Amino acid sequence: MKRIFTLLLAAAAGLVFTAGAVLAQTLNAEGEVRRVDAANGKITLKHGPIANLKLPAMTLVFRVSDPAMLSRVKPGDTVRFAAEQVDNQYTITAIEPK
Template sequence: MKRLLALIATVAALALTAGAALAQALNAEGEVRRIDAANGKVTLKHGPISNLQLPAMTLVFKVADPSMLSQIKAGDNVRFAAEKINGQYTITAIQPK
């Protein structure tokens, strides 16, 4: 029983750590303008993205995992993380605010 409780506590701690890490990774905010699920792209009107040295603008991003697009819809305010992968601005994580 003690081992089970220790395991549950460990899993809970890991989940909290992962959640905090994701919150830090989602370092940009924007509004979903358009979703192009067929091509795995999303258009965002976003604020500055410091790691990409981008000012606020509207930009089309590729998504690293097209299944992320099912979590959002046009008009949603979102937090996201983006990187430049193979020369393309790519969303690596996204969630509605």
Template structure:
């Protein structure tokens, strides 16, 4: 799982903007970027400013958050 902070939640578009640390499975350095979500219900769990832990994968060429939870 990667750690990050929610910058913006766009439920209409099914996207979330995250400022995140390194995502090892995607070989991605820390940055802020917009991700698709695999399930729109994930967006109801978080709001802008929340510290989170999440997993992301590349699905059909798009970086997609597949799980997300509030960081302890």
């Protein structure tokens, strides 16, 4: 029984570490929140280069994949985020205050 508990604990620790590593990899851009438009599911970010989208530093309006993400940020916040092109629109798929 003690061995099973130890194995389960080790597996859970591995999952937490893996989830953290995946999140750190996906948050590959940084910026400053300029505007939050929760009603339309959009956010305006002044950001640095976004390599996977081949975007230089600029200010851009993004859609968000989950409007609930917008409740975690406000204008003036520095954030780390992940963006992808979804249906030909730049979309934030993850965001967290820095």
